[in-house]
Amino acid sequence: MFTIREFLRAEVKPALGCTEPGAVALAVARAREELKGKVDAVCAVVSDSIYKNGVDVGIPGTDGLRGNNVAASLSAFCGKSEYGLEVLKDCSRDNIAAAMDLLEKNAVQVVPDLEKHGVYVKASVRSGKDEACCIIEKSHTGITEVTLNGKTVFSAETSSAGSAATGASITDQVAGMKFRDLVSLVDTMDTEDVEYVMAGVDMNMAIAEYGLDPAHTTGLDVGKTIKEHSGPCFDSEDLSMKIKAYAASAADARMAGTPMPVMSSAGSGNHGVTAILPVAVCAAHYKKEREETAKAIAFSHLATSYVKSRTGRLSPTCGCTVAAGAGAAAGITYLMTKDAEKAAEAMLLILGNLAGMMCDGAKYTCALKVGTGAIEAYHAALIVMGGHHPEAQGLVGHNLENTVDNMVTVSKNGMENLDRAIIEVINQRFA
Structure with missing residues (x-):
């Protein structure tokens, strides 16, 4: 069993830009x-x-350049x-020029293997007669093998076998x-955890x-537009619009490639935005103590990981609304009630509401989805705190565990070809 500190260090990390590229x-x-x-x-x-997820998203520090390539x-x-996941934070103008030159020579390829799902990257880099390869699997930072000219120079299996770090990952344990x-x-x-x-x-x-x-234009300016049209009540009365605007504006900036890190959750920066900001804005509005706020946000991270550990790190459904939205609903409810059962009921409302929202890749319009997850999380908390809870119906089961299992079943059996179909649509633009 892991500690809360081990959980936070494994599942809640700074990330610069979208985690897929x-x-x-x-x-x-x-x-x-x-x-050399x-x-x-x-x-x-x-x-x-x-x-x-990496085709259309902005790359930090490049003034609008986008994509995995x-x-x-x-x-x-x-x-x-x-x-x-802050791998590119030292990016300079000279680096951008050199990268564009390599791209113009058609010397960079990023190709999908449609039989590979979830997190998988095999990067091969050539210099003269030498070639090095690195494989990442399961998690965005999960380097499992590095080779040079076909000879293994690093293996995660060998590394863990010689250390005390054997056993299931925290995600697997969750x-x-x-x-x-x-x-x-x-x-x-x-x-320290707080x-x-x-x-x-x-x-x-x-x-x-x-x-x-x-002063800034970021993506579609979803958050800024909401704030501008909320009028004078934005900072005083209309908490729901403030929650949505803050979450959406963070996603606006992130998807556009603003060179600022976010704290991620369950392997995703947008998950981190949704899991953290609705709870934080709500806590500030109600003048909650610092420790109380931190515990509610940690609750949100734990609830987000609960869902993501079952659906998979990357899935056909939109995790920043479904998993992190459920996490935020749980966090807000816990902030206001300290009742884990009511928090689980709020998660049921999000899963019953947003489970069908598909992920069609990271891009500017993700700000719309993040905003939806944020505001619906707040509304779910209000509904539960008002004494209501969903009955078993549709995908909603008799409890949280059963409901998440139902969602996973539909995702795996009913949406297994969704990513392939989306990629076909995306690639038509480049044909």
């Missing part, structure tokens, strides 16, 4: 670090989900694997836990406020 860039960076000369070519074979090319010049046992970890938080969680609040609020700033 981030994973591509990380694999390229780790492979390149085995080479300049990079001649890059080829990344990725899963359907990685390909779909840009991330792969850029990482060949400035990527550092030690930074994890998948086998009961909800009440998992969320009870909030009761074990100490001051400060770590609140650092995530500061990080995500900063990018939200950047997106709300009239």
Whole structure:
């Protein structure tokens, strides 16, 4: 069994830009670090989900450049694997110019393997006669193998066999836990854990406020538009619109490639935006204490991971609304009631409401979905606190565990070809 600190360090991490091109860039960076000369070519074979999620999303610090191929090319010049999902944070103008030159030579390829699902990247980087490869699987930072000219220089199996880090990952452990046992970890938080969680609040609020700033144009300006049309009640009365605007503006900025990190949740930056900001905005509105706020946000992270550990790191459904929306609903409810059972009931409302929302890749319109997840989380909390709870109907089962199982069944059996269909539609634009 893991501690709350181990959970937070594994599931709640800073990420710069979308985590799918981030994973591509990380694999390229780790492979390149085995080479001595300049990079001649890059080829990344990725899963359907990685390909779909990285095609249209902005790459931080590039003034609007988008896509997995840009991330792969850029990482060949400035990527550092030690930074994890902030792999491209040292990007410079010279690096961008070099990356674009490599792309113009058609020396960078990112191709989908439609038989690979979830998180999978195999990056091959060539320099002269030498070629290095890096494979990432299961999690966005899960480097499982690195080779140089066909010889293994790193293997996760070998590494873990020689250490005490054997056994199931935290994500795998979460998948086998009961909800009440998992969320009870909030009761074990100490001051260090509180400060770590609140650092995530500061990080995500900063990018939200950047997106709300009239001086910046970010994506579709969803959050800014909501704020502008909310009028004078935005900072006083209309909490639901404030929650939606802050969450959407953070996603606006992030999807447009603003070079600011966010605190992620369950492997996704947009999940982190949805899991954190609705709870934080609500806590500020009701003037909750710092520790109380941190515990509610940690509750949201735990609830988000509960859903994601069962649906998979990447899935056909939109995780930032379904999983993180459920997490935020649980977090707000816990903030206001300290009742884990009511928090689970709020999650049922989100799952019954948004489970059918599909993921069609990371892009500007994700801000609309993040905003939807945020405001519906707040509304779900209000409904439950008003004394209502959903009966078993549709995908909603008799309890949270049964409902999530139902959602997973529909996702796997009814939506298994969705990613393939979406990729076909996307690729028609490039034909």
